[in-house]
Amino acid sequence: MKRVVITGLGAASPYGAGVVAYWKGLSAGVCAIRDLTLIETDGFRCRIGAEVAGTLAGSTRRTRADRLAIGAAGEALADAGLAARDRSTAALIVGAVGGGMLEAEAWYWRPTRDGARPRTLRAVLPSAHAEAVASRFGIGGPRHTVVTACSSGAVALAEAAELIADGVVDVALAGGVDAITRICFMGFNALKLLDPMPCRPFDRDRRGMSIGEGAGFMVLESEARARARRARVYATLAGHGMTTDAFHVTAPDPDGDGMVRAMRAALQLAGAAPREVQYANAHGTGTPQNDRIEARALARVFGEGGLLVSSSKSMIGHTMAAAGTLEAIATVLALEHGVVPPTANLVTPDPEVPFDCVAHASRAAQLTCAVSNSFGFGGQNVTLLFRRGVA
Amino acid sequence: MEQKEVLDELKTILVSRLKFDPRRAAETNESTALPKGVDGSIGLDSLDFIELSIAIEERFGIAMDENEDLTEHFASFETLSRFIAGKLPPA
Numbered sequence: 276m277k278r279v280v281i282t283g284l285g286a287a288s289p290y291g292a293g294v295v296a297y298w299k300g301l302s303a304g305v306c307a308i309r310d311l312t313l314i315e316t317d318g319f320r321c322r323i324g325a326e327v328a329g330t331l332a333g334s335t336r337r338t339r340a341d342r343l344a345i346g347a348a349g350e351a352l353a354d355a356g357l358a359a360r361d362r363s364t365a366a367l368i369v370g371a372v373g374g375g376m377l378e379a380e381a382w383y384w385r386p387t388r389d390g391a392r393p394r395t396l397r398a399v400l401p402s403a404h405a406e407a408v409a410s411r412f413g414i415g416g417p418r419h420t421v422v423t424a425c426s427s428g429a430v431a432l433a434e435a436a437e438l439i440a441d442g443v444v445d446v447a448l449a450g451g452v453d454a455i456t457r458i459c460f461m462g463f464n465a466l467k468l469l470d471p472m473p474c475r476p477f478d479r480d481r482r483g484m485s486i487g488e489g490a491g492f493m494v495l496e497s498e499a500r501a502r503a504r505r506a507r508v509y510a511t512l513a514g515h516g517m518t519t520d521a522f523h524v525t526a527p528d529p530d531g532d533g534m535v536r537a538m539r540a541a542l543q544l545a546g547a548a549p550r551e552v553q554y555a556n557a558h559g560t561g562t563p564q565n566d567r568i569e570a571r572a573l574a575r576v577f578g579e580g581g582l583l584v585s586s587s588k589s590m591i592g593h594t595m596a597a598a599g600t601l602e603a604i605a606t607v608l609a610l611e612h613g614v615v616p617p618t619a620n621l622v623t624p625d626p627e628v629p630f631d632c633v634a635h636a637s638r639a640a641q642l643t644c645a646v647s648n649s650f651g652f653g654g655q656n657v658t659l660l661f662r663r664g665v666a
Numbered sequence: 667m668e669q670k671e672v673l674d675e676l677k678t679i680l681v682s683r684l685k686f687d688p689r690r691a692a693e694t695n696e697s698t699a700l701p702k703g704v705d706g707s708i709g710l711d712s713l714d715f716i717e718l719s720i721a722i723e724e725r726f727g728i729a730m731d732e733n734e735d736l737t738e739h740f741a742s743f744e745t746l747s748r749f750i751a752g753k754l755p756p757a
Contacts, residue, residue, distance in 0.1 A: 334723035335729060336716070336719055336720050336723065336732070394716055397713065413682070
């Protein structure tokens with residue numbers, strides 16, 4: 276199996292365009308969860324979320340999600356310095372859920388159809404993002420769209436790593452994207468999972484999640500190829516684990532067995548011992564169930580207090596299909612900078628969470644090995660294990 | 667940017683974004699019609715026009731008003747390149 280390294284990063288986050296803005300916001304502990312403006316929230320208990328700030332990339336004719344994807348994908352490709360010839364054989368794996376639903380909802384909500392043109396409906400499917408990115412940047416290799424709810428962006432990275440490790444391709448562009456949509460907001464509202472205040476992962480008084488949006492992309496390539504072209508290597512994606520709870524459509528298995536198996540599979544593939552892992556970027560949604568069960572699962576794998584744990588969702592909200600990639604980028608940057616981004620809004624640590632969750636302010640720590648957890652609705656669990664530089 | 671340069675860029679878009687055979691793109695000239703069903707046209711359909719509009723906006727950094735009827739501007743390479751050149755800031 277070939278070793279897989281990360282050579283390019285791109286982000287469109289609630290802090291705005293670019294990886295620099297993303298890391299600056301995260302490492303400063305800035306909570307970007309504010310009043311929602313993209314969708315109507317009158318009459319809802321929760322009226323907040325984390326919207327991407329600033330001007331979006333690409334033509335205004337594209338859907339918001341496609342524009343987020345193009346911005347982040349373009350940055351990752353440029354960061355890696357991939358030429359047109361490299362792109363023409365690269366794989367493209369995109370995690371997606373909402374597709375162009377934001378625009379489709381607006382279309383269906385119109386009181387009349389007079390003069391309206393349903394052009395944006397052509398990009399409604401989750402697979403539209405991959406089409407937009409491929410045609411814009413000339414990506415010509417295998418193309419997948421992954422739809423595994425909140426872990427889609429992590430599965431995309433794991434699948435890209437497998438294609439490279441198996442020698443199917445030498446280089447891949449992989450990531451996840453989602454724009455805020457009414458169906459997502461109202462669905463989580465109906466499930467009573469939205470906190471009216473910015474979400475408080477691992478806090479004793481947490482009341483649910485905050486929705487967010489964004490896009491994250493990584494360029495992954497075989498170590499040999501990266502070395503040959505003297506590319507800058509951020510980190511090695513040394514292992515990944517993917518499991519299914521097969522338990523319930525929304526609730527995680529109360530024992531966290533699926534999560535435990537995902538983490539152990541990632542360790543095994545990486546040939547890493549639990550004590551080598553110093554930091555976990557948690558799924559950490561802020562719902563009472565997830566955080567309790569995830570903490571229990573982390574303790575089973577790494578031992579109580581065995582590593583630092585933080586949730587980026589406390590700052591950027593739950594960015595849905597983008598979450599798995601954006602949080603993997605946070606993990607890679609934590610390794611790169613030797614800084615653990617904090618958990619914002621954490622006032623009263625939950626006594627059932629036996630970990631230092633890095634409340635409020637980031638922490639300097641010499642990291643060599645870290646994991647990023649992503650658990651999709653219905654028990655679609657993914658753990659990614661990164662090692663600093665070329666491990 | 668001169669109208670001639672715009673025309674060359676349009677031909678590039680035809681190949682890179684609409685996946686036309688480069689030889690076929692090279693055979694076109696200013697008077698070649700664009701829409702399908704017109705004599706001697708390159709046969710663009712409604713989806714091609716959407717893709718072309720996006721590519722033009724992103725390549726030239728201009729915005730085209732969706733509510734305006736753009737049919738006459740998208741009739742031929744000549745009308746389209748004149749329309750785009752007119753929207754570009756003076757060099």
